[in-house]
Amino acid sequence: MLKSKLKNHLLLHLVVFIWGFTAILGALITLESVALVWFRMGLAVLFIALYFVWNHKSFKVDTKGLIKFFLTGILIALHWIFFFKAIKISNVSVALVTMGTGAFFTALIEPLFFKRKIRPLEIVLGLIVVFGLYIIFDNFEVARYQTGIFYASIASFLGALFAVLNGLYVKEYEADVISFYQLTSGVLFVTVYLFFLGSFTIEFFQIPKLDWMYLFVLSSVCTAYAFIVSVKVMRFISPYSVMLAINLEPIYAIILALLIFGDQEKMNSEFYYGAFIVFFVVLLNGILKNSASFKKKFSRKTVSKN
Template sequence: MQQKTHFTNLLEINLAMFFISTSGALGRYIDMPVPVIIGFRALFAAFFLYAYCRWKNISISIAPKDRTGIVLSGILMGAHWITYFYALKLSNVAIGMLSIFTYPILTAFLEPLILKTRFQKMHLLLALLVLLGIYFLVPDFDLDNSYTKAVCFGVFSALCYAIRNLITKTKVKSYHGSTLMWYQLVVISIGLLPLLFVLDSSGISGQWLPVVTLALLTTAIGHTLYVLSFKKFSITTASILGSVQPIYGILIGVVFLNEIPSLSTIIGGALILTAVVIESVRTYK
């Protein structure tokens, strides 16, 4: 029974990673200003999640003492999405997605400080393995090219994502994952709503299908499944297991955008997958 439960947990987080990984190809494909894309993404996803919570009778009420943390997590999530999509626009699916996967390393350092957990040397070693994989996947650094800027946006995005995950981890015992994700989407929607009227958002009429896909599949379903995994794994473990996401994203980019990975990309992906397999075995034991 324990083995079956563990396998189910691993399957769910991998499914979450596959859904979330569609953000790379969709972020490259949708032709609108980044704040507009994220604004519509949050609005539509909030609607879908609210409908789901009503259907499943999931409470969306939160205690006053938790509001500040949940609002802050929403702001961080919005900053993560915006900077991540700028990284995608400035480079490609591989560079955009892989640059944010410094977040398992950041999480490994931040979790003991924020959640007062014991620092595990193995997590640091696995995070360094992920970093080595990213080294092979990122091209030569040049401060004058857009790829370097993309990596900078990606690393800042990773920092926002790591802190957001750690804050959310403190709330998952008290609230359903859909509730937490819905409030974060509401915060992002409110923050970006004015920009939908200031920036050019006319492209939504011809690109509503990929935007709705981004909102429903990538966000409402994918990110909610990922938040639910926080109940079953530590944040660092979930982060390292989630490192399979770029592999899925790159494969989707190959199929739909014809972005063929290089040999170094394959080597980097193999290193990342190695870290995922090792951590999967460790969490089972």
């Protein structure tokens, strides 16, 4: 039992580390952001389809579900396009820290869809994150990254909206089915966009060998594999542990970026002060939410025993 739990914890951190490596691959691949997302999603769909066939899983889903997945597939495609665009015109560290605004956006969006009141604590934590970002970006050195910050903020909002909607869908459908159809619809959306731009030329598919290697890793390991493993791991590990581990993703990515890109990723001291505030709040949010859930669960058990 103990060995099994340890194995799943190690797998979870492996997945989080892999997700952190996604931003690094985005910076290394020479393709522009839209083409990068098209290849990433297309190859990931292929890998997940092979996974379905290998495990004899059904592709069947109702029409209502298909409509939902089509719309959210467009959201995730746009999210990745803006995210990779932000990385390419700024750097990995700036893009990832700006993505920290997702907590604030989620605090505002989630109550609308889950039909609950806005929680003041979530707004306060979200505003503290914004304050941390203000410290980061209120200096001359980072002023040149303003466009990247803007694109990363859009990516953050779209990512928050996508996560909230998936929080509803996962109650009705299996996670891997949701992912397959969202990625498929995302590919179709980007395909139509590129088709009308006349982008599908011979040159479009003439990709450097190194880019093909990075794309293979990005789509298979960082997208298809990481998703499937994360779903399996969540059957054995508590949501508290999963949330704390996932919040380490930006830290892993920034450390990797510093090791791989060196001086290109080095920022001034204000950047790291602000980044610490962002990461601390994200972790604190996870701790507070899960401690509240634990107290509710414990009180229910106590009442039922009495």
